[in-house]
Amino acid sequence: MRLTTLVGAAVMLSACGLNPLGDAKNAASGYDPDADVTLTWWTGQTTESEDKAERLAAEYHSLHPNVTIKTSAGATLTDDLLTKLSAAFTAGTYPDISYAYGSWAGELADSGRTQDLSDYVLQPSFGWSDFPESARQTATTIDGKVIGVPALVDNLALIYNKSMFDDAQLPYPTDDWSWEDFRAAAKTLSDPANDRYGTAYSVAGTEDTTWHLWPLLWQHGGDILRGKIPSFNSPAGVAALETLRVMAVDDKSMYLDQTDEKYSPLFWSGHIGMIMSGPWELLQIANANLDYGVTRLPGYRGDHQTVSGPDLWVLFNHRDPNRAGASRDFIKWLTSKDVDARFNLALGNLPLRSSEKDTLDFTAYVGEYPGGKAFFDNLANAKKSRPTLAGYSEMSRHVGAAIAKVLQGKADPDVALEQAATESSDAFR
Template sequence: MKKGFLFLLIVMITIAAVGCGKSKKNVIRFATWDSAEVLEVQRDIAKRFEELNPGVKVQVEAYADGYSQKLAAGFGAKNPPDVMYMWDFPTYSASLESLNQYMEEDQSFKAILADLFPGIINYSTIDNQIYGLPVGYTSHVIYYNKAIFDEAGIPYPTNDWTWDEFREIARKVSDPSVGRYGFAVPTQPDPYDFEQFLWTDGTAYIAPDGSTVDGYLNSEATINRMQFFADMIKEGSALGAQESISRAFRGGNVVIQESGIWPLAAHIEAIGEENLGIVGLPRASKTVPASSVINSSAISMAKDAKNKELAWEFIKFYSSPEAVKMRAKTDLPVLKSVADELGYNEDPFYAPFYQMLETAENNTPAFLLHPQYSRIAEEISNAIEKIFVDTINGETVNVREILNYAVEESKQYFTDK
């Protein structure tokens, strides 16, 4: 009797253990930095993946504030989420699984790869290794107030406008006596975004091979572009903005704003669809296309993922037309087929973002070219801030000297590249 009971107990424990093992094997953890409406969309995508894969459970982990710290802690403890939202590839690439082999061997992924807008995937690629698939992006454009243009009798700008034409328009619509400026230059711009203004001039912060900033950050072209914006502040055609430029635009204090897609909805609500215009960034000349930086997010796999095959299947589904369409209300579609189906390429409020996206393949942002870019960016940021703040304060500004100093301060980060 006792032997029979003991045998039954062993069988039950074995079944339970097998069941638990199977359960854990079919669970993947998905970390996101989002909340509210965007998080709900991501949960819906996870549920849809579960429906298509009976027995699979996607555990959505919304880290929100402190995302980077929680992610780093997971990597450090060898217990990271299996898949996660990612943008900072230079920092985390050593902890991420390269997706090259999965993409090459999975024939069903070929159609998705061909459907991706060219260029976006470059932002999650380091040393030819792809560490994430794009899930959302924004290029940068120019917003302008049509009502003020109409009042001044100025034709709306077109995608072939130049920086000189841009400046002339800014002068015409400016009236500092009533607190209105054609443009606004942030006194503390994000160096990542600001680099796009150099690309159209044929320069950048750093050499293409990441070896130096000397001859790039302090090149004649960089000096001239920085001086261009400083002169606009000095002449009153641009506001040296230390507060929200988007609020100033909606309040009519700034007529032209450069930004990504983030303020679009608020701008439409504030001034109305009929008064909001969007156009591509200005060019250096009519024959040189403008260039936009891309702010993108991707979905990546941890190198220590517990179930890499299942993690890849989730990443692939997250990149599929079905999932991209589900995210269309919160992210610009990264697939050509979805953008076409939803009419984004023809919509006057979305088409400019896709037109500027076409330039994404032409340039590689500095943060992907050097492992200590964050330190270099601090020197760049300090230099740009000094140029613009000193200009606002009426001080004599030597742009060349300031940029040369930033180059010298940055050299210490190239010794161990």
């Protein structure tokens, strides 16, 4: 989903990592499944999904009467959860389970408060390989600790307005499109004088700005980091950013969104022909009654890699094996094939597990959101993930600022990315 960068909270979380709470991998050692336990679950959900979460918590309690689960959204906005978690670590009031954006995973792992589920998820009954690889990577730190379980999976694909293509007498995008094809179509679709653009990009400098660059970087053979050293400023990164610059500056076919919040509504209302976005758009598109299509991202030399922004259920350690064990059991149940189909699919999200494609719930989901099948299939193109490493949020802020400068014609790609790499060099020490 759309992600923000909360650097101040990240710094506080990293400071918490100086006092880890015992053996995170064996946090559930001695767990008694019959012991009376009360768990706190920060769901990070909207009102509608919070109601579903409460019902699922009650259902689990009916199956396990000794386990009481207290649900709370955790914060008014999911974006605020990282700040609230940081404060709760200091006060000792943090939950047993919390929703978390994947971009926070490195900071949360560095807090020293998370469980390490690396052995638990490999138990055959858990079905770890049933989750998309990119989501498993996000839940796993660079030293192999698994701090949570995927809560939501997604990816970036190309969504296009069929009516705008019809009006311009252009053929619809295909899964085989190159970036040259994309650029040509965007230029033809654009009429800035009448507020019509071929495509759009966020220049707010947030994670929404940053993560849209990563697919192009990977397609050109680049990496975000080499170890703990920024490498996005490589020739591959410069070429990736230049791909976007020519559309924004030379062609003026790219609407530049200063807020992160405008380009989607402009697409829904027929002012933008194509956006690189995720399955969360489908509900709003359905409400707008827009005739649309979804393909995988344009590719470079046949490589159509995308990026996934999975969110996590992060499990925390309270030095209580019964709370640790019960939280593991609950999340295993919540993310099981049958229960997830009633939670994520019912909310219009992609299924967490590949095995859900054979369920009646998935058939109903695709019927309601026709683009959902394309997004589900596109998970196979999410071959890499953003690094689960403390410091990613700080680096993202610098990269986002560099992208914004370039797309607004204020800097060249090589200079801007080199500056961002220099500014990010201390983030991972």
